[in-house]
Every structure is written in structure tokens, then in C-alpha cells.
Amino acid sequence: MLITEDFCVKILDKCPDIKQLKRIHCRLIIDGNLLSASHIALKLMKAYSECRQIAVTRQLFDEFPQKDVVFFNVMIRSYVNNVFYDRALHMYRNMFKFNINPDHFTVPQVLKACSGSENLWVGLQTHVAVFKKGLHSNLYVGNGLITMYGKCNRLLEGRKVFDEMPSRDAVSWNAMVAAYAQNGIFDLALEVCRTMIKSSSLKPNAGTMASLSPAVTSSTSPNNVMFMKEMFMNHARESLVSWNVMMAVYVHNSLPTDAVDLYLQMETYGISPDSVTVASVLPACGDLSALLLGRKIHEYVQRKRLLPNLILENALIDMYAKCGSLNEARKVFDKMGTRDIVSWTSMVSAYGMTGDGQTAIRVFSEMQDSGLIPDSISFVPVLSACSHAGLLNQGKQFFKLMTEEYKIVPRLEHLACMVDLLGRSGRIDEAYDFIRRMKTNPNDRIWGALLSACKVHSNMDIGLIAADHLLQLVPEQAGYYVLLSNIYAKAGRWKDVTNIRSIMKARGVKKVPGVSNVELNNQVHSFLAGDQSHPQSKEIYQELDVIVGKMRELGYVAETDSALHDIEEEDKGNHLAVHSEKLAIVFVIINTKPFTLIRITKNLRVCEDCHIAAKLISIIVEREIILRDTNRFHHFKNGICSCGDYW
Incomplete structure (x- = not known):
């Protein structure tokens, strides 16, 4: 039985799986000359591309004798969709060898390839060609140029394209927001978004939320978070992407209660959480010690078969550890098929925070035995574990291991751990000498660790030195004034306590409420x-x-x-x-x-x-x-x- 043209078109339009696609391809070869029809060949190319069989797509392209601009567009799009940006740009250059002129479908794909590969040179050449061919007023071309310039950190050019566009759609506005946000210019990203709401008939959508999220997750401004919340509530609540972005905004801005409340609302709106949602809300559960909710989310993850997923499994370990449920954290860890540095570091940290320094050390050693090489981050929790458990000698050995065997240059976090380790052990003079011998300028965490140790061991002299540095480095941090006040209070020096309060009042510093x-x-x-x-x-x-x-x-x-x-x-x-x-x-x-x-x-x-x-x-x-x-x-x-x- 011969395969008909109508049947072939109908099946290929349904995006068959790879096995079915290969059967159809074989029938086309055996049964007749349908492959010589350009529209059948193009549909076959698209289907193979969607199945990520890019080599077969290219073979079909090469074998077709009479290629026009549509064939090149499909091949370029196939490369772009499969993240072969350099090959897409090479195919674009080949068009001119065949005397085929790009059209308004070609250019947006080429610009996507330039964006993905951050190839500004080809992007600039394409922009010149766009002008010559009069395609600069095309909406899709304009959107592609904005995105390309944003990815290549050429924001002035991107904004010029945006301002000169005869018409804009939601993609145009989102592209401009993303361009600013991706390059760390958060105020302008928010400004463009506000302008969109005020002056355009278009409303923000999930794309706007996703474009804006880097600006707000990196911002500590309550006004920015409130603006994002208003946009979510009024315009963009119908998409899972928007919910995920809003949850991430809450978590990154230390608003775990809001993140958890948002998660609990999802069912009411008929939105099903995905792995991104879960990875966002689990840290909030940990911050609040919301163990019961964390367990329910874990059950949801298992029911929806979202595991194995390294990011989710690491998030579950961290959540259980922060909730003080070491047994459940360990169960997740033990069931993991694959573990990375984050997995091991989370377990070391979990044991360290509970004061079980010996187990933390043992897990760290098991990580080394597994073949993973500790990095600078993984040494922080093991040094901290030694500090919390009073394991002075072991802590010193790990610091020596890090610096001498692994040749890791100590960061401020490691140095703060060492000062804390020495200080908690009552080695105040040694801790102070360690700070003075440091090759980098100590930050407030280092001086704060010393001040805290001075308070515990009633060392007034060095405590005052540490406090002096702290009040210069972070005059707005109330906690350090309180520590100094504590030292004075323990010594019964109430006049000095009063003076500290006067300084705080004069500087507008307020104690963080417990x-x-x-x-x-x-x-x-x-x-x-x-x-x-x-x-x-x-x-x-x-x-x-x-x-x-x-x-x-x-x-x-x-x-x-x-x-x-x-x-x-x-x-x-x-x-x-x-x-x-x-x-x-x-x-x-x-x-x-x-x-x-x-x-x-x-x-x-x-x-x-x-x-x-x-x-x-x-x-x-x-x-x-x-x-x-x-x-x-x-x-x-x-x-x-x-x-x-x-x-």
C-alpha cells in the first residue's frame, strides 16, 4: 500500500516520536517520489529537528536539489532550536553562496543565534543588512535585535532599536526589561516595566515576570518586591512561570512566610507545582522550620515522580537539616543515586549545626573517599562544625589541609571560621593575632566573631578593639552594638551601656527584634x-x-x-x-x-x-x-x- 500525500502531511504535523518518524521516512523512500515534494521534505526536516535528530535534518537539507529561502530558514531554525548557534550562523553565511536573500523569517533566527552565542560581530552585520533591505520596521526583527544587543551588553543600541520601533508587542517590552536586568541595571529594568503598565495597552505577563526576576531577586528594596507582587496579583497570575518567579522573589528577599503562603494558594488557582516550584519553596520551609509542610512537599515530589533530580534532592536535604530532622535528611542523602559537592556539603553542615562535629568530619572524609575533590565552599561547614563542637586541633588540621594540600586560598568565610574556632576555645589572644597576620582586610564577620568570643570570655580589652573596627565598618548593624553593650553589662558598667544606647539613637540604629x-x-x-x-x-x-x-x-x-x-x-x-x-x-x-x-x-x-x-x-x-x-x-x-x- 502506497503512502498518500495527505496521510504523510497529517502524521508529520502531529510531531511523531522518533520510531514512528523513521518508519514514515522509510515508507517515503520505498513507496514513491513524495520526498521530491518540497513541502513533504520540509515537514520531515522539522519533525526530525523536533526529535533532536539534527544530523538527519541536515542530511535531508543537503540531499534536496532545489533549495530556496524556506529550506535555509528551516535549517537555521533547527540549529537554533537545538542550541547549535555557530552552525546556524555558518548556514546563514552559506545562503549568500547560493545567491539566496534572507527574508523577515531568516533574520529573527539569525539574531537568536547571535544572542545565544553572544556573537556581536555577526549581529552588527545583520543589523546593517536589515537596514539595507528595509526590514528594520518588522516587529520580529526589532525584538530579535533588542535581545541580541542585551545579550551582548550593548544596551544603548538595544534601547535605540526599542525607541525607534513603529509598534511594540509584549515581547518587545519584555526583551528590553530582560536586557537591563541581565546586565545588572535593575532600576532601568523596573522603570521600563512601570512605563509599560502606564503607557501601553499591553499588560505584563509571565514573560515580563521572568524577564524582571533577576532585578527583583537581586534587589533588597521593599518597594521593588511590592511592585512585583502587585504585577503578579493584577496581571500575571495565570501562568506557572509567574508563580515560580514570585516565589523566588520572596525567598531571595528573606520573605519565607510569603513564599510558603503563595505555595499554599496554588491549589486554589488550579496551578500544579513543578520541580522549579518545589526547589523554590523548600528553602522557605527550612527557614521557617515548617517541617510538616516540607514533608508534604516531599510526598508530592514522590507522588509526581519528580525524582531523581539532583537539585530537588539537595533542596530536600537542606530543608530537613534546617528543620533539625537529621534522620530524614540522611535518608534522602542515602537514597541518592548521584551526589555532588552540594549534597555532601549539606550533610556536613547539617551535622555541624547540631554540634555533632565528629560525624561532620567523618562525612567530609567519606566525600574525599568518594573521589570528589573538596572546593572552597565545602571547607566552610567542616571548619564551622569544628568550631561549634570545640574541636580546636581538628579545625586547625582542616585549615592546613585546605591551604597546603589543596592549595585553596582562604576566603573571608574560612578566616571567620578560624577566628570563631579560636575565640570559642578561649584563645582570644591567638584569634586576635590570627586577624593581624591575615593577608586580606578582615570584614565585619571576622571582627564580629572575635567580639562574640570576647563577650563569652569577658575579655574587655580586645573586645573594645573589635568593637571599634565594627562600628567603623558597619555602623548601621545593631547586633554589634548589642554585643558590646553585653560586655559592659556583664562588667556592671551601666554608664557605658547607656552611652552605647545614646550612640545607637544618634545614628538611627535600632536593635533587631527577636x-x-x-x-x-x-x-x-x-x-x-x-x-x-x-x-x-x-x-x-x-x-x-x-x-x-x-x-x-x-x-x-x-x-x-x-x-x-x-x-x-x-x-x-x-x-x-x-x-x-x-x-x-x-x-x-x-x-x-x-x-x-x-x-x-x-x-x-x-x-x-x-x-x-x-x-x-x-x-x-x-x-x-x-x-x-x-x-x-x-x-x-x-x-x-x-x-x-x-x-
Whole structure:
């Protein structure tokens, strides 16, 4: 039976799979001369290109005897779609050898190839040819030129094309936004987007969101994030791309609650998350210690068979680690078919943050045994793990391994870890000498680590030196003023504490309020010190009074050094009693069954008084308490903390 022309066209238009396509091709060769028909040959070329069989596409092109501009356009498009940009440009040059003139379909594809390969020279030549042939007013050509100039960092030329276009569509505006955003000129990217909304009948879409996202994810301006949110809510909520971009914007701007809320809304709007969505929201779950939601997302990933996926698996490890669930992080890690440096580094970091320095070291050694070569990033968590666990000698050995065997030049992160390691171990003089011998200028993290150690070990002299450097480097950072104030407070130098407050007030520096988050029934609850805004505040404070009474029976005395107020001892104790982590712990106690694990995340370092209180509460209510602060995890059980009171 002969294959008919109509049947052939119908099948090829449906984009058959490669096996079916090869069968059709064989029938065409055996049954007749249909291959000599140009429209059949072109459809066959397109079908092979879509199946990524670019060599066969080129063979069909070469074998066809009478090639016109359409054949060249299809071949160039095939190369571009399969990311063979140089071959596409070579094919473009061959057109002139055959005396075939490019048309308005050729030029946009050539410009895509120039954009993909960042070939400005051919792009400029094409622009000249466009002018000569009068194609510069073509919408698709104009859009291609803007994109090409943006990719090649020639923004003035791109903007000139944009401004001179007789008409623009959404692609034109998005291309101009992307050109600015890709080159780090975020203010102009946002300005073009705002102009589009004000002066054009066109509305932003998913493409606009995607084009603008580099500008907003790199920005720390609340106004920019708000603008992106308004655009998403009003114009671009119908596409999964828009949801993914908006979620990434929230995560990159330290708004994990908003990212999680957005994820939970997706089902209402009939939007199904994909792997990009999941990779975006998992870090937010980790930041909030939203373990229950993280587990549900993990179940969704398994149900949708999104694994194996290295990026997702690494994100799951990181999420479980940040939620203090080491066993679940390890299960994901152990099931991975392929692991990269990020996978191993995440596990080292997970053990280090919980104070299990020995296991962190063992995992790092296993990474080396696996054949992977540690990079500069992977040494940071193992040095930090040594610091948190007080493993001074091992930390020094790893620093020597990094610098002498692997020849890695220490970055500021490594140097900060070493200062922290020495400082926590009480080697304040050695830590200060280490800073003075550094070949690079120390940053605020390095001086901050030294100042923190001085506070713990009551070293006033070096503490003042560290504070002086910090107040010059980052005069707006409230945390360092508080550390210095703490040193003075421990020494009873309340006049100096008052002076620090006066300096902060004069400079407009405000102390970052302590916030503790806890997840309950898929909702994250946040508490501030002395917070009375929660609907259950009355019950929380009543239960807190009862628990504080039981703590006193066990010998609790408020650690008033943690209070930076020059007030009576009794008032200091009252102030400490309402710290945010205590309120969050009590909230969980009154809303969950006995023996339920309590999981809290705090945005600041836990104070000495709350640390003592958490140990006692774990005895009183017979519950495990996992508290993650900015430095590490504290796992309280039966009156003992995993940090060994070393933090």
C-alpha cells in the first residue's frame, strides 16, 4: 500500500516520536517520489529537528536539489532550536553562496543565534543588512535585535532599536526589561516595566515576570518586591512561570512566610507545582522550620515522580537539616543515586549545626573517599562544625589541609571560621593575632566573631578593639552594638551601656527584634518578646507563669546578664521571662499532646537565660525541644542540650 500525500502531511504535523518518524521516512523512500515534494521534505526536516535528530535534518537539507529561502530558514531554525548557534550562523553565511536573500523569517533566527552565542560581530552585520533591505520596521526583527544587543551588553543600541520601533508587542517590552536586568541595571529594568503598565495597552505577563526576576531577586528594596507582587496579583497570575518567579522573589528577599503562603494558594488557582516550584519553596520551609509542610512537599515530589533530580534532592536535604530532622535528611542523602559537592556539603553542615562535629568530619572524609575533590565552599561547614563542637586541633588540621594540600586560598568565610574556632576555645589572644597576620582586610564577620568570643570570655580589652573596627565598618548593624553593650553589662558598667544606647539613637540604629517561629497545623506562628498580639496570649502567659514557678522549684534564677537594661534585678527577670522563644515554646505546649516534640526557629542568637530555661522546661513537660538560632541547633532533652553549653 502506497503512502498518500495527505496521510504523510497529517502524521508529520502531529510531531511523531522518533520510531514512528523513521518508519514514515522509510515508507517515503520505498513507496514513491513524495520526498521530491518540497513541502513533504520540509515537514520531515522539522519533525526530525523536533526529535533532536539534527544530523538527519541536515542530511535531508543537503540531499534536496532545489533549495530556496524556506529550506535555509528551516535549517537555521533547527540549529537554533537545538542550541547549535555557530552552525546556524555558518548556514546563514552559506545562503549568500547560493545567491539566496534572507527574508523577515531568516533574520529573527539569525539574531537568536547571535544572542545565544553572544556573537556581536555577526549581529552588527545583520543589523546593517536589515537596514539595507528595509526590514528594520518588522516587529520580529526589532525584538530579535533588542535581545541580541542585551545579550551582548550593548544596551544603548538595544534601547535605540526599542525607541525607534513603529509598534511594540509584549515581547518587545519584555526583551528590553530582560536586557537591563541581565546586565545588572535593575532600576532601568523596573522603570521600563512601570512605563509599560502606564503607557501601553499591553499588560505584563509571565514573560515580563521572568524577564524582571533577576532585578527583583537581586534587589533588597521593599518597594521593588511590592511592585512585583502587585504585577503578579493584577496581571500575571495565570501562568506557572509567574508563580515560580514570585516565589523566588520572596525567598531571595528573606520573605519565607510569603513564599510558603503563595505555595499554599496554588491549589486554589488550579496551578500544579513543578520541580522549579518545589526547589523554590523548600528553602522557605527550612527557614521557617515548617517541617510538616516540607514533608508534604516531599510526598508530592514522590507522588509526581519528580525524582531523581539532583537539585530537588539537595533542596530536600537542606530543608530537613534546617528543620533539625537529621534522620530524614540522611535518608534522602542515602537514597541518592548521584551526589555532588552540594549534597555532601549539606550533610556536613547539617551535622555541624547540631554540634555533632565528629560525624561532620567523618562525612567530609567519606566525600574525599568518594573521589570528589573538596572546593572552597565545602571547607566552610567542616571548619564551622569544628568550631561549634570545640574541636580546636581538628579545625586547625582542616585549615592546613585546605591551604597546603589543596592549595585553596582562604576566603573571608574560612578566616571567620578560624577566628570563631579560636575565640570559642578561649584563645582570644591567638584569634586576635590570627586577624593581624591575615593577608586580606578582615570584614565585619571576622571582627564580629572575635567580639562574640570576647563577650563569652569577658575579655574587655580586645573586645573594645573589635568593637571599634565594627562600628567603623558597619555602623548601621545593631547586633554589634548589642554585643558590646553585653560586655559592659556583664562588667556592671551601666554608664557605658547607656552611652552605647545614646550612640545607637544618634545614628538611627535600632536593635533587631527577636522573632521566634513555630509551625502548627500547617501554619507558622511568630512571636516577639513581650508579644501580646497572638489570639492565645492570655493562655500563653498564664501557662508561662506556672512553668516559671516550677522552674524556680528546680533552682532556676534568671540569668540577668542577658538583660541589657540598667534596672532592678527583679525587673530584669520579668523582662527575660517574656523572650520570644519562651512564648513560642509555651504556645506549643498548650496546643499539642503530651510528649510532642517542640520545634522553634529564632532570628537571633538564643540568650543564656532562655538556654537555661529550655533545659529546665524539657524536664518539667518531658518533651524534646529543638531550637534553631542564627548560629546552630540546640536540642534539649532531659535537661541537657546537644551543644554541651558550648555556643
